[in-house]
Amino acid sequence: xxxxxxxxxxxxxxxxxxxxxxxxxxxxxxxxxxxxxxxxxxxxxxxxxxxxxxxxxxxxxxxxxxxxxxxxxxxxxxxxxxxxxxxxxxxxxxxxxxxxxxxxxxxxxxxxxxxxxxxxxxxxxxxxxxxxxxxxxxxxxxxxxxxxxxxxxxxxxxxxxxxxxxxxxxxxxxxxxxxxxxxxxxxxxxxxxxxxxxxxxxxxxxxxxxxxxxxxxxxxxxxxxxxxxxxxxxxxxxxxxxxxxxxxxxxxxxxxxxxxxxxxx
Amino acid sequence: xxxxxxxxxxxxxxxxxxxxxxxxxxxxxxxxxxxxxxxxxxxxxxxxxxxxxxxxxxxxxxxxxxxxxxxxxxxxxxxxxxxxxxxxxxxxxxxxxxxxxxxxxxxxxxxxxxxxxxxxxxxxxxxxxxxxxxxxxxxxxxxxxxxxxxxxxxxxxxxxxxxxxxxxxxxxxxxxxxxxxxxxxxxxxxxxxxxxxxxxxxxxxxxxxxxxxxxxxxxxxxxxxxxxxxxxxxxxxxxxxxxxxxxxxxxxxxxxxxxxxxxxx
Numbered sequence: 001x002x003x004x005x006x007x008x009x010x011x012x013x014x015x016x017x018x019x020x021x022x023x024x025x026x027x028x029x030x031x032x033x034x035x036x037x038x039x040x041x042x043x044x045x046x047x048x049x050x051x052x053x054x055x056x057x058x059x060x061x062x063x064x065x066x067x068x069x070x071x072x073x074x075x076x077x078x079x080x081x082x083x084x085x086x087x088x089x090x091x092x093x094x095x096x097x098x099x100x101x102x103x104x105x106x107x108x109x110x111x112x113x114x115x116x117x118x119x120x121x122x123x124x125x126x127x128x129x130x131x132x133x134x135x136x137x138x139x140x141x142x143x144x145x146x147x148x149x150x151x152x153x154x155x156x157x158x159x160x161x162x163x164x165x166x167x168x169x170x171x172x173x174x175x176x177x178x179x180x181x182x183x184x185x186x187x188x189x190x191x192x193x194x195x196x197x198x199x200x201x202x203x204x205x206x207x208x209x210x211x212x213x214x215x216x217x218x219x220x221x222x223x224x225x226x227x228x229x230x231x232x233x234x235x236x237x238x239x240x241x242x243x244x245x246x247x248x249x250x251x252x253x254x255x256x257x258x259x260x261x262x263x264x265x
Numbered sequence: 266x267x268x269x270x271x272x273x274x275x276x277x278x279x280x281x282x283x284x285x286x287x288x289x290x291x292x293x294x295x296x297x298x299x300x301x302x303x304x305x306x307x308x309x310x311x312x313x314x315x316x317x318x319x320x321x322x323x324x325x326x327x328x329x330x331x332x333x334x335x336x337x338x339x340x341x342x343x344x345x346x347x348x349x350x351x352x353x354x355x356x357x358x359x360x361x362x363x364x365x366x367x368x369x370x371x372x373x374x375x376x377x378x379x380x381x382x383x384x385x386x387x388x389x390x391x392x393x394x395x396x397x398x399x400x401x402x403x404x405x406x407x408x409x410x411x412x413x414x415x416x417x418x419x420x421x422x423x424x425x426x427x428x429x430x431x432x433x434x435x436x437x438x439x440x441x442x443x444x445x446x447x448x449x450x451x452x453x454x455x456x457x458x459x460x461x462x463x464x465x466x467x468x469x470x471x472x473x474x475x476x477x478x479x480x481x482x483x484x485x486x487x488x489x490x491x492x493x494x495x496x497x498x499x500x501x502x503x504x505x506x507x508x509x510x511x512x513x514x515x516x517x518x519x520x521x522x523x524x525x526x527x528x529x530x
Contacts, residue, residue, distance in 0.1 A: 024366050063363060063370035069381040070342050072374075074335035095363055097390055098328060099420045101289050105328035109337075116334040125362055127392045127415050131422030150392050155364045157396030164429035164437050172429050172437070 003121075003146035003185055007209040007235055010089050014056030017222075017263040018091060018211065019256060020241025021047045021060040021079060031249050037071035040064060044079030047245070050253040052086040055260050057237055059211075062094040077116040084118065091211065091237070092119035095150065096136075099128055104135035111136075111145045121146040123188060123211065130179035137183045147185045148211040151176045152198045154190030154218070163198050171199030181208055188213070191220035191228055191238070202230030210236045215263075216243030222262040238263045268386075268411035268450055272474040272500055275354050279321030282487075282528040283356060283476065284521055285506025286312045286325040286344060296514050302336035305329060309344030312510070315518040317351040320525050322502055324476075327359040342381040349383065356476065356502070357384035360415065361401075364393055369400035376401075376410045386411040388453060388476065395444035402448045412450045413476040416441045417463045419455030419483070428463050436464030446473055453478070456485035456493055456503070467495030475501045480528075481508025487527040503528045 001009075023033075023040040031046075033039035044060060051058050060083075065076035083090045096106040109115070110122040121140070124133050124147045136147045152162055152173045162173040170178065177200065180187050186209030193214075195201055210229070214220050215238050222240065226233045240259055247255035266274075288298075288305040296311075298304035309325060316323050325348075330341035348355045361371040374380070375387040386405070389398050389412045401412045417427055417438045427438040435443065442465065445452050451474030458479075460466055475494070479485050480503050487505065491498045505524055512520035 022367075024370060061367055061370075063361070063367045063374070067370040067374040069374065070335060070339035073338040077335050096328070096360070097362075097392075098360055099418070099422075102287075102326055102328045105289065105326075105332040109328070109332040109334065125390055125392050127362075127390050127423070127426065128418050128420055129422030129424075129426050132420055153364070153393050155393055155397055157364075157394030158392070159394075160431045160433070160440065161392065161394050161437050164431040166425045166429040168425070172426050175425065 001144065003140070004207065004209055004235060006144065006146065007186065007237065010056045011235070015260050015263060016236060016238050016265065017055045017256070017260040018057040018059050018237040018239040019047060019051045019055055019244055020239055021058055022241045022245060023064045027245050037068035037075045040068060040072055041075035041078055044075065045082055046249055047252065048079060048083045048086055048088065050256055051088060054253065054256045057089045057091060058083050059091045059093050059239055062092065080117055080119055090119040091148065092117070092122045095123045095125045097125035097127060097133065099132045100135070103133060104139070107136040107139035111139045111143055113143050121148060121186070123148045123150065125150045126176060130176055130183065137185055140185065146209065148188050148209065149176060149180045149185065151180065151187040152189045152193040152195060152200055154192040154214045159194060159197060173198040173200055174204060177204055177208070186211060190214040202232045205229070205232035208232070208235060211239060212236050213239040216240035216259065217246070218242065222259060225263065226265050233265055266409065268405070269472065269474055269500060271409065271411070272451065272502065275321045276500065280525050280529060281501060281503050282320045282525040283322040283324050283502040283504040284312060284316045284320055284509055285504055286323055287506045287510060288329045292510055302333035302340045305333060305337055306340035306343055309340065310347055311514055312517065313344060313348045313351055313353065315521055316353060319518065319521045322354045322356060323348050324356040324358050324504055327357065345382055345384055355384040356413070357382070357387045360388045360390045362390035362392060362398065364397045365400070368398060369404065372401040372404035376404045376408055378408050386413060386451070388413045388415065390415045391441060395441055395448065402450055405450065411474065413453050413474065414441060414445045414450065416445065416452040417454045417458040417460065417465055419457040419479045424459060424462055438463040438465055439469060442469055442473070451476060455479040467497045470494070470497035473497070473500060476504060477501050478504040481505035481524065482511070483507065487524060490528065491530050498530055
């Protein structure tokens, strides 16, 4: 089964909403939790509990655990393990990138079956070229997992780089998409990324698994997904976090259900 | 004191060799250590011990610890703490990148005084634009620390992206260098990176702290540093790992001393 087929099956079975697990300091405070590894752990486990049975995909953000050092990392692996035990597809948002044996070590850490931090997919970054991620793709392929490579993002500072034109005439964003497609993996495309300015359109993205952050509090409406992604909407995992997590521990289950409903394309 | 002044002082005081701490599986085996978090910890502590008094800078590679999960992360923080206690300048090679509160959380994790993983500098990646790293620069500035942003790398897959031309006529690599200079931080430039093909030359890099991997086993001779970096050679931290670490636990102190001697420009 290709990675695209796996994502298609997850979406068909449990929808395309991807719930972000982002225990930043402000949210921990709002939830009445300590700003510590233990607080991040409790936060993550509550989100997993609320997501179970309501959505298919959760996306823990490594940075918010890593800021608590080694105990934070242990909390992250516990949250990932709980999510996988609950049958959720876990997308580790780690944005790792490097070359050779180094990037291979990252992939080993996040995508090896049986290890504590085992996820179903990881995000990756390719400033050193998509080819620099070959070890990530290989590890993912061997385990029936996947990588989502940053391609077109929504932050205004990103346009100048991602719209830069390579010697072959393609923009950086377009070439990243094309090369990741050849590798059989997925891309990260912000819901409000300026596709045309980046040399992209929906047909360039069609048929690929797409992680699309930027829904909810970050500006795009989930219901607008088909309009935003056109021919590429089928395999979009629509990520929302702040607009869900702001509901607090008592409201999060309902917030997830409402967001999931809005993300039924 | 600016970050460039801090790097200048380290180099003046203890030389420019940067010893990589890369406990990958093959090296652990060669050193007679277990391929585990404990093995990576022992490996790292032995390198720190051998580096102390012989060089100024060590560069632990996060990936080789992260592959051992949370215990690996704990091992990494222990190695970092031991190195700082020994008076070494610790450059955490983590290549983190993201935006907003997420990238701020990464910077908090690696650059906050008093925390377990506190380093003196971290590597960062800016596929989302150098501006996406502003929180990293701010945290570093507040703590008298620094960031080294990937600019021009040596792997062949990187050229097409880093040589791509932006709307303002600069290559991605050149604009990254210019923007990091404005921010007052450092760059990563491979010792064998094809500078001319990336729209760079030594004057474009002069005066900036430069982390230069690629010496030793990766192809460049330390003694060739002045020829490779020209006007920018002054603030180059010349990183070598495999050619040092291959000496094994009994030979590493001598290997570090020999490499340090060769790196005296």
